[in-house]
Amino acid sequence: MAVVKKNPIKLPDKGVVEWKYATCGYCSTGCSIEVGINKEGAAVTTRGVADAPVNKGKLCIKGITEAAIFEAPGRGTDPLIRDHTYNDWQKTDWDSALDKTAAEFKRIQEKYGPDSVAVVSTGQILTEEFYTLGKLTRGLIGTNNYDGNTTLCMASAVSGYKRSFGSDGPPGCYDDFEDTECLLAFGSNLPEQHPIIYWRLKEALEKRKFPIIVIDPRVTMFAQFADIHLPIKPGTDLVLLNALAHVILKEGLEDRAYIDAHCNGADDFSELVERYDPTTAAAITGINEDTIRHVARIYANAGAAMSIWTMGINQSTHGSDGVCGINNLNLITGNIGKPGGTSLSITGQCNAMGTREWSACSGLPGYRVLENEQHREEIGKFWGVDPEFFPKKRGMFMTDIFPAIETGQIKALWLVATNPMTSMADTGRIRKIMEKLEFCVVQDSYEDVEANQYAHVFLPASVWAEKSGCFTNTERRVNLVTPVKPSLANSKPDLWIFNQLAKRWDASKSMNFPDDSEDVFNEMKALSQGDDKTVATAGLNGDPRMLNISGMSYEKILKQRGIQWPMREGDDTGDARLYTDGKFQYPDGKAKLMSMEFIDNNERPSADFPFWLNSGRVVEHFHTRTRTGKVGNCNKFSPTPYMEINPDAAAELGIQQMEYVRLVSPRGDAVVMAQLTQRVPYNMVFIPFHYHDCVNRLSLGLLDPHSRQPAFKQSAVRIEKTDQNEAAKLNVEMRAF
Numbered sequence: 001m002a003v004v005k006k007n008p009i010k011l012p013d014k015g016v017v018e019w020k021y022a023t024c025g026y027c028s029t030g031c032s033i034e035v036g037i038n039k040e041g042a043a044v045t046t047r048g049v050a051d052a053p054v055n056k057g058k059l060c061i062k063g064i065t066e067a068a069i070f071e072a073p074g075r076g077t078d079p080l081i082r083d084h085t086y087n088d089w090q091k092t093d094w095d096s097a098l099d100k101t102a103a104e105f106k107r108i109q110e111k112y113g114p115d116s117v118a119v120v121s122t123g124q125i126l127t128e129e130f131y132t133l134g135k136l137t138r139g140l141i142g143t144n145n146y147d148g149n150t151t152l153c154m155a156s157a158v159s160g161y162k163r164s165f166g167s168d169g170p171p172g173c174y175d176d177f178e179d180t181e182c183l184l185a186f187g188s189n190l191p192e193q194h195p196i197i198y199w200r201l202k203e204a205l206e207k208r209k210f211p212i213i214v215i216d217p218r219v220t221m222f223a224q225f226a227d228i229h230l231p232i233k234p235g236t237d238l239v240l241l242n243a244l245a246h247v248i249l250k251e252g253l254e255d256r257a258y259i260d261a262h263c264n265g266a267d268d269f270s271e272l273v274e275r276y277d278p279t280t281a282a283a284i285t286g287i288n289e290d291t292i293r294h295v296a297r298i299y300a301n302a303g304a305a306m307s308i309w310t311m312g313i314n315q316s317t318h319g320s321d322g323v324c325g326i327n328n329l330n331l332i333t334g335n336i337g338k339p340g341g342t343s344l345s346i347t348g349q350c351n352a353m354g355t356r357e358w359s360a361c362s363g364l365p366g367y368r369v370l371e372n373e374q375h376r377e378e379i380g381k382f383w384g385v386d387p388e389f390f391p392k393k394r395g396m397f398m399t400d401i402f403p404a405i406e407t408g409q410i411k412a413l414w415l416v417a418t419n420p421m422t423s424m425a426d427t428g429r430i431r432k433i434m435e436k437l438e439f440c441v442v443q444d445s446y447e448d449v450e451a452n453q454y455a456h457v458f459l460p461a462s463v464w465a466e467k468s469g470c471f472t473n474t475e476r477r478v479n480l481v482t483p484v485k486p487s488l489a490n491s492k493p494d495l496w497i498f499n500q501l502a503k504r505w506d507a508s509k510s511m512n513f514p515d516d517s518e519d520v521f522n523e524m525k526a527l528s529q530g531d532d533k534t535v536a537t538a539g540l541n542g543d544p545r546m547l548n549i550s551g552m553s554y555e556k557i558l559k560q561r562g563i564q565w566p567m568r569e570g571d572d573t574g575d576a577r578l579y580t581d582g583k584f585q586y587p588d589g590k591a592k593l594m595s596m597e598f599i600d601n602n603e604r605p606s607a608d609f610p611f612w613l614n615s616g617r618v619v620e621h622f623h624t625r626t627r628t629g630k631v632g633n634c635n636k637f638s639p640t641p642y643m644e645i646n647p648d649a650a651a652e653l654g655i656q657q658m659e660y661v662r663l664v665s666p667r668g669d670a671v672v673m674a675q676l677t678q679r680v681p682y683n684m685v686f687i688p689f690h691y692h693d694c695v696n697r698l699s700l701g702l703l704d705p706h707s708r709q710p711a712f713k714q715s716a717v718r719i720e721k722t723d724q725n726e727a728a729k730l731n732v733e734m735r736a737f
């Protein structure tokens with residue numbers, strides 16, 4: 001038989017002369033990536049690194065197109081400066097921009113007190129940069145109002161881990177897919193938001209079938225691939241979790257030996273979940289009682305079972321409680337710290353972990369806390385700062401900083417790699433708040449970032465692999481970014497900017513601000529080293545030294561394509577899992593079963609606003625589109641703000657596919673295009689939050705009491721018809737940003 005010859009796919013020759021190593025700068029999966037450099041030294045393409053443990057050569061659409069971000073339109077090329085009336089920007093030199101920034105911070109602190117300057121950072125710069133920003137903010141500027149956009153993202157996971165286990169730190173890893181016998185996924189659309197973690201899951205499933213159960217009000221791509229989909233009523237996951245525990249305890253399916261040996265609070269917990277029987281829970285969650293019992297039995301009877309979650313849990317008024325509920329489920333079934341048995345928060349930004357570990361945003365570096373005297377003294381001594389200079393408890397969260405600007409308590413704001421004008425809830429209010437600032441400095445790689453509309457100084461930062469340092473991914477893997485090309489124009493690495501700014505404070509003369517990122521890494525290594533026996537004395541949140549990176553070096557990280565912490569001095573590599581010995585970070589070494597009552601406090605659909613407003617992401621875009629909005633091969637899939645609406649609801653309102661509509665909430669309005677799809681239930685619309693002046697003009701964002709994270713996914717709206725020509729004009733204006 002004649003062999004049919006197919007035309008092989010021909011990749012255009014990009015003229016690559018060298019491949020340089022980095023870690024992807026978008027999501028927290030942590031893919032190892034190589035950037036192709038041509039003979040002019042320009043980054044022209046990317047490819048996955050074949051021997052990397054995370055991605056084994058694979059990349060998603062964002063990683064594949066990432067070389068385009070370096071020269072994308074809107075990059076900041078020079079420092080900019082302007083007066084208080086927001087007149088035209090003037091180009092300036094670095095010294096003038098940094099002098100002005102330092103002088104304004106000092107003037108305002110002198111006039112209104114040290115905490116009147118706020119610093120809000122990100123999950124997207126390198127760990128060495130986070131650590132240096134922490135040193136500058138805590139050790140020199142001396143404001144306690146220092147936080148990051150991770151309050152919009154991972155704060156509930158951090159808070160839940162601390163409450164359950166005594167410390168932050170995701171205990172599992174991607175290899176757990178290889179051993180698990182059941183996977184529960186709460187509010188996570190893994191195939192779109194973490195495509196390569198999803199690919200790892202599919203790989204495991206090809207070798208061995210095990211049930212996938214997805215809990216999400218939408219029929220996401222993940223839900224479509226699941227064995228069981230629980231389309232839960234928004235914001236009610238805690239009730240489902242308490243009911244699953246109810247069934248497990250009632251039917252004697254728990255791991256009693258594990259609970260007795262490793263958990264406190266079992267009696268209170270049994271008493272609490274007794275009230276969450278499946279019949280009561282079904283009425284609240286919309287999941288029928290038989291399914292609740294069925295899922296509880298599958299999970300508890302599996303030899304090893306794991307749970308993952310993302311923003312469907314964290315971004316809720318019960319975000320922290322939801323995380324504790326997931327941890328409870330895994331504690332009572334003995335599924336922590338064993339292969340295939342874990343409670344794994346899927347993180348968000350490329351270095352959401354790095355900021356938690358080292359930025360000193362909510363405490364001090366290396367999981368140390370401000371509330372602990374010993375921690376303050378250790379860091380004070382190490383940095384050469386009087387420990388009395390440190391506050392004795394954490395300051396405001398990002399979501400409290402903005403209301404404090406509104407009331408005049410905070411007068412100056414420094415935004416580092418975050419764009420609250422698009423990403424915070426109720427942006428109409430945020431706009432008014434930004435106008436109140438006496439001084440605002442924006443440090444971003446792109447000068448067209450919307451937050452810059454209210455800045456008086458703009459500091460253009462180098463982006464991603466123009467810099468050198470580490471990211472930590474979802475499974476605690478520290479991986480390296482190397483500078484693959486020089487910084488664009490007059491932009492500078494964030495590390496350089498922090499170091500130069502530090503020089504504007506006299507006290508910096510007796511401190512160390514290394515220029516080289518590896519020297520900074522070595523400082524962090526030294527701070528992470530320690531005697532593991534200090535657990536009992538470490539105080540509030542246990543032993544910071546669980547986060548031990550003392551055995552790592554850039555060379556080893558590069559060689560192993562990323563190493564998980566902890567890796568102690570003398571170890572060959574890092575530990576895959578935490579808590580394998582069932583010893584937790586509370587002083588008595590036990591975890592805590594948390595008893596949590598459900599409080600029904602969400603804004604919900606009403607006669608005036610009859611639709612749930614849900615929001616999230618799509619695979620081709622990243623956040624506020626400062627990058628993917630300019631990459632043609634990403635932006636072409638969804639250039640226009642749109643909502644998913646159920647076809648039955650659309651028919652009733654007389655709305656056609658691709659028609660523009662006006663959405664109205666108690667906060668504001670937004671014009672979007674309608675995409676008719678069964679993915680959303682009849683009384684819900686879903687909007688990707690990537691577009692400026694869109695879903696966050698509408699969202700309420702009630703705060704979780706523990707984590708202060710906003711409930712971005714539970715608001716209410718009504719839908720109105722709108723003039724199609726006007727809407728199209730508005731859309732063109734918005735796309736021209």
Ligand SMILES: Nc1nc2c(c(=O)[nH]1)N[C@H]1C(S)=C(S)[C@@H](COP(=O)(O)OP(=O)(O)OC[C@H]3O[C@@H](n4cnc5c(=O)[nH]c(N)nc54)[C@H](O)[C@@H]3O)O[C@H]1N2
Nearest residue numbers: 187188189193234235310311312348349616617619622623
């Ligand atoms: N392509 C792409 N990937 C990304 C990002 C991106 O912008 N683009 N961002 C990164 C970041 S920072 C993050 S934080 C992650 C986010 O990753 P994900 O959390 O997976 O993404 P989202 O789309 O925000 O939300 C996930 C799901 O939560 C569901 N949900 C809403 N309300 C509820 C509820 O009450 N209960 C439950 N169980 N589910 C609910 C939504 O319907 C949605 O499908 O993605 C990361 N990866």
Ligand SMILES: Nc1nc2c(c(=O)[nH]1)N[C@H]1C(S)=C(S)[C@@H](COP(=O)(O)OP(=O)(O)OC[C@H]3O[C@@H](n4cnc5c(=O)[nH]c(N)nc54)[C@H](O)[C@@H]3O)O[C@H]1N2
Nearest residue numbers: 153417418419423443444445461464615623624626689712
């Ligand atoms: N309605 C709704 N709102 C949400 C969410 C939701 O699901 N729904 N999700 C929330 C979540 S989980 C998150 S994480 C936030 C994200 O919200 P933001 O942090 O506001 O989003 P980004 O667009 O990622 O902003 C990061 C900025 O950093 C810049 N940048 C990138 N690399 C560098 C660098 O190396 N140096 C410097 N200096 N700048 C750099 C980018 O250009 C960009 O402007 O949004 C939150 N908002």
Ligand code: SF4
Nearest residue numbers: 024026027031060063
């Ligand atoms: S999955 Fe995440 S880390 Fe991997 S290539 Fe895609 S965006 Fe980058």
Ligand SMILES: [Mo]
Nearest residue numbers: 152153348349
């Ligand atoms: Mo996030």
